[in-house]
Amino acid sequence: MSEHSHSTEGHEEHAGLSKGKIWQVFGILLLITVIEFIIALVILPKGYISHGIGNFIYIALTLLKAFYIVAYFMHLKYExxxxxxxxxxxxxxxxxxxxxxxxxxxxxxxxxxxx
Structure with missing residues (x-):
């Protein structure tokens, strides 16, 4: 029987996406989502900051979440x-x-x- 050796060439760059890294990214996304909920449900209704500033912060956090999703879960970081x-x-x-x-x-x- 012939032995098949599987080449890992080209896959070393994906080695950084371990279970620990996935959980780390999940934690960051969860933290950003919690901050967004606090802004939307507590800070803006009570008038601690203006709606313009709140919306700006909310949009920036949403774009940060989009970056993490695209970079890690869609593997763009490794391209x-x-x-x-x-x-x-x-x-x-x-x-x-x-x-x-x-x-x-x-x-x-x-x-x-x-x-």
């Missing part, structure tokens, strides 16, 4: 820099165009009502 940059730049342009469309839509809505 080559070229793929990371192409996906990141594409994502930034999509967000940019959505913001531009919302601004333009608001501008048109405001001027269509007044005329």
């Amino acid at each position: 080559k820099l070229g793929l990371q940059l192409s996906l990141t730049v594409s994502f930034i342009f999509i967000i940019y165009f959505i913001v531009l469309m919302l601004i333009e839509g608001g501008f048109l809505n405001l001027h269509m009502i007044n005329h």
